[in-house]
Amino acid sequence: MAYFPIPTGSLLALGAILFCIGLYGALTKRNLIIVLVSVELMLNAANINLVVFSRLGLNPGLNGQVFALFTITVAAAEIAVGLALLLAVFRLRKTSDVNDLNENKN
Amino acid sequence: MLAYLNGGMVVFYLLSVCILACAVLLINLRKVIYMALALGGIFLGCAAVYFLVGAEFVGVAQLLVYAGAITILIMFAIMLTNHEAMEPALRWTWRQVAAAAAAVLLCAVLLWTIRSTVWPPSPADVDLNQGNSNPVAVGIMLFRDYAVPFELVSLLLIVGLVGAVILARERKEEDE
């Protein structure tokens, strides 16, 4: 497929903004699922950076894209295990609110 | 300014707007199930961006794994737990403030850095795929240079799969 010369800065900016939104979500959301989702968002932002930098640098190549693939795979495994954990916890506690899972009440 | 615009760039900016809109929605929506839908939008948009920058294989993988599998998985998870769950209304506790400040300031710092950096122009003449199509080139790389990590990742997936099954399994009485 064709290659469209999109400015690098714009792509990175997209990644940065997505990352920060994901960060904000991960830090503030109270539903465990949404926290996981926000983490996925941050991973996605990182993926964009990987793909963009793939063609920059001293040795332009496909390394970045391959790394993005690995990230996607690991993210898939992570979300699967994470959701399984969530289900187990939900069965025990009947909640998916992170504040209700805090055991360190002082 | 307009002289620099080409078709791809226009598409990219539109896509960006969509992605960011979905992201903002994701943060602001209060019903969990809608959030999952917004996430699907983000994943789709990202896949399109990958296509735009010539990473077709990654884009397809994004479509299949993220937009296809993970979004659905998350929806299943929401349905299996309390699908009526609502995010509580935003209350500006110090943690909220700190998180927001951290996010915004980090974003500002990153953007300022990106902006103040002179990025080298993408070398248009270099063929990343070295004459092959992108999926073929990625495949060659995966199985030649990254064969061992690839196998390890497959192992990780298996372990993740089995682990997820064991964790999510309904416990019987005698197991406890």
Added chain:
Amino acid sequence: MGLALWMVLVPVLAAFVCVLVPARQACVQRGLALAGSVITLLLALLAWLRFPGAVQAGGGANPAAAGVPLVSHLPWFTLPGLWQQQDVTVGLSFGLDGLSLTLAGLTALLALLAAAAVRPEEAEMRRFALWSQLAAAGAIAAFTALDVLTFFAGLELSLFAGFFLIDLSGDPQRRAAAVKYLLYRGLASVLLLLALFGIAYGVAGGYSSLQPDANGNLPGAPAFTLAWPALQHNLHGLSTAVFPDHARAVLFWVLLLGILVEEAFVPFHTWLPTAHEHTSAPVSMLLGGVLTKTGAYALLRFGAGLLPDQLQHFATWVAVLGTINILYGAFAAWAQRDWRRLIAFGSISHMGLVLLATAAGNAAGLQGAMFMMVSSGLLTAFLFFLAGAVQARTQTAELGRLGGLSRPLPLLSGFWLVAALGALGLPLTSGFVSEIQSFIGSFHRFPAISFVAALGLILSAVYLLYAIQQTTFGPLRPEYASLADAQARELWPAVVLTAVVLWVGVYPNGLGQVLGQTVQQLLQMGG
């Protein structure tokens, strides 16, 4: 010639075997601790026999061990390009010069006697064997290390082993005492580390204001090294342009501060009486006899050995500090109502004399300080051993609750008197030889200060005889009438200690020959 290395390794091996043997086999555990110490002691004796020959043969050609007769080298790790593109190798290098050999032998001896003094009902034997062997290994490593980093490693090992030992047995407040000990000596370690690395850095020109030449080397600055014999060699006559005086002065005070805390000098001493009061006697023997000698060792090895010019420059300060310690320790000991605290303050008073004698910086003073370390170690351990043996019978170490013990416990009382007389510096015991040499040294340099310090001689007689009078003299309390005196099996550590104390006191030249080698070396540094 791996004697020094084996002296460190044997206790470590003994400790490992202790871990493997089940805890309930207390006899085996005690046997392991005894065996480890005996072998170490035999190695020390072997080194003692070989020592004169090794001195005559002279140190090896290796600058990292210059002037140390018995050396064993084992490379440990290399830090590539640490300083000006030079690799710095840290060795598991141990060497025995006069001071190191003596103190290592003392450590092995006291570890042996402490293991013999443990009462199974007081402390779990396995933990004691394990930690006491590790403490001995650490102390020996610190005493024999040729390398600043190895010294520090040994120091830390003994520090942590000491913590677990104090926490092992005693009264309920021992945990707090152990934590106090750990915090104080941890701080001391940090200060010592800072000072020693600062010196190594400074010798290599780290504080120099000179301009590097074309190759990036400072003119006249030796290569960076962490081995103290090499540092000593390099420092000898090193230009102040390379290592400025003000940097030396700051490092000296950091070192001195570390030593003051490490050695429990006033006003950083309160951990010592507390620890002794709340732990059990065998631990006190090790703690008072060996583990508190590392500070004085650092003073002689690194204070007098590496920064003699600074020590001489600030000698009056150090001497005043020493005198304060002598008098403060003695007066505080007089006021104590508990034997263990009294012994602790007495040892503080003794170590003050080490400070005073070292400050004098002449042959008599340095040799006196070294004798004092050995003598104080022996006698402190001796007194704690006896206090422990009596406490096991009377359930108390309070002066007011003892009395007339000579009748039911004639042997223990007799040894107690011997130990007390040694500690107050009676001639023909090691205490006297140490004090006379120290005072000969100090009167030469600081007559006025020494006059004041000599008051300590009177005070030591006052507090020790007062305590003895309250303990073994006087009418017998009826509740102690049926106490059983110690049998040979329990008493042999006291016999051994008496023999050693008398040997040093009657024929000091046996020890003096060995220590004299280090004294000569230190004097060459200063001169």
Added chain:
Amino acid sequence: MVAYAWLVPLLPLAAYVFLLVLGRRAPEGVAAGVSVVCSLASFLVSAAVFRAAASQGPVGPYLFHWLTLGSASISFGFEVTRLNALMILVVSLVSTLVLLYSAGYMHGDERFPVFYQYLNLFVFSMLALVLSPNLLQLYIFWEMVGLCSYLLVGFWYFKPEAALAAKKSFIVTRIGDTGLLIGIVLLYWASGSFDYSTVFAAAGAGQWSLGWVSGQELTTLCALLVFLGAVGKSAQFPLHVWLPDAMEGPTPVSALIHAATMVAAGVYLVARCYPLFQASPGALATVAWIGAITALLAALIALTQRDIKRVIAYSTVSQLGYMMLALGVGAYAYGVFHLMTHAFFKALLFLAAGSVIHAVDTQDLFEMGGLYRKLPLTAWTFLAGALALAGVVPFAGFWSKDDILAAALNTGHPVLWGMLLLAAFCTAFYIFRVYFLVFTGAPRQPERWQHAHEGSWVMTLPLLVLAAMATIAGFFNSPLNGDGLEHFLFADSPQHQIGYTAPENVPLMLLSLLVALLGIGLAAAVYWRPRQSQRPERWARAWGPFYTLSYRKFYLDEVYYAALVYTGKGIAAVVDWIDRYVIDALVRVVGRLVYSVSVLLKFSQTGQVQAYSTVAALGVLVLVAWAMLRAGGVH
């Protein structure tokens, strides 16, 4: 023969080691027998050495290396001079007799073998002290005899008074010993050696210096510090307070250690270091004055004491003062002479007193009386000792004391002479007060009197020998013997004879004899067969405050207790208080501070991962921003 002088101290040491190995279960006969035999052998060797020294003069020193100090070497060994040949003779003779006597006196004591161990150790230390060729070795055995004194005074450890007295004796002498030690150290640095000969050569030349003090001042300082040691050991004012308390020990100990030998070591020290003192007139004057004050003070105190041993103890202090004065005014030979005669008659007095105490089991003079009929031998020997002490011709004390009095007057010290004469009067009075109270008159406590009986031969034989010595020892240096002792002491170099000697002065002799007889007469008037038993009490009441002052020993004990012990304990309490409530409190405050901070920080540990990540994110932000600012952005 002189080369075998090391046998003299070594024989008692061998006995000590032998008894130590035998332990506490050794039979009495073995313990006493071995000790007496060793001591007797020691005496015989001493006699041979004395003869050899008399003919050959000083020999030695024989040395071996003891310790290396830098480039200096310290040696140990022994030497024989005329002075210490005389000393070992006296010491070994008295020791033998006391060891024999103790077999009877200590019979039945459960720690009999231990007593003999200690005594043997003492005899060894005392002989080694005397034979020492250098100051350091002297100091070592100086302390060792102090240790033995401590052990023997506290021998009956279960008596609280004995325990206190033992401690007091050690600590008070320790004060003097510290001065001696300092003096020795200073002499070492000034002369470069501990050896007597080197030190005296340097002192004689006077051209020595320590940097901060030099010449004459240095000599005086060292001499005074050495004298401080002698003051402590010889119980001179102001450190005399330990000796009377030391009477808590068994009586043979008092006779041997606290009368004849150890307390005389101070006098011996001054005599041995006489060249040093001669080089400093100030030091000599101090010695003389201290001696005179002690002699008079102790004699005054002895007038009123009720305890028989304390009277004799103060008498010892007083007589030691005489010796010091003799040395101080320059009469070296007379001081040594009096040391010798005193050793005999004072040991005799103590042993006789011991015999009395053994018989009546009390030490209070006013519980005795009329014992002549029960203890005739003791009474006669005591009388010999008392006459010798009072200075009645021809007993030993007469010759030596008279020499000292004459020397004091002839060297131009009339004040000191007057003090001594007064002391001599008191001496005659108090010793005959004791004699009359104990042996004459009616028994004051008949039941005690009933049970009194003479000891066995082991106790009476030493009394007889000593009584003979107390009677004849004076002739060694009398005109009848041609002043033999002086000639013996100065035989090597008559032209360099040390100190002052003079021919007898008959009017002075008569005067002192008159004074002594007056004292005896007064004592007889008051205490001999008092027609009314109240006479002594009336006598005491007549003197009122003076009597009390004397009886309470001029309140010196109380003054010292207040000045030294309370002060010391006060400082100790203050130091302890500072230790607990200032230093340790500071430490605790620091600990509390850290603890409170950590308690505060505890609340930040909410357990919420999101809270932690927020902080982490802020941290990342700061780090990134800082890195960017440092780099000035990426260009």
